[in-house]
Amino acid sequence: MAEVFKRAHIDAAQIAGDSAEMDAVADELAALARARAAGHGSLAGRIEVERSRKDRLVVLDHPEAAYVEFGHVHNRDRTQWVPGLHIMRNAYNDMPEGG
DSSP states (O other), rough: OOOOTHHHHHHHHHHTTHHHHHHHHHHHHHHHHHHHTTTTTTTGGGGGEEEEEEEEEEOOTTTTHHHHHHHHOOSOOOOOEEEEEOOOHHHHHHHHHOO
């Protein structure tokens, strides 16, 4: 009979977290996001890869990141909607194996 290890998912995640492939995929995603942000001022320079002990985060490090990504109301009477750029979402969708 097969034996089930309760920590198998944790062990697998820790092994994957140490993989150079994780760095490569995060760098690829960041490059796609920077390419999408290139026509929008200094946004491309605000996209970076942050690495924790076992994870990678591709981040738009901007004080208005949520407004840039998802959109926002622009004027005082709240009638003008500025659509989001969806830079991060679209970069993820551009990934060959992810999106």
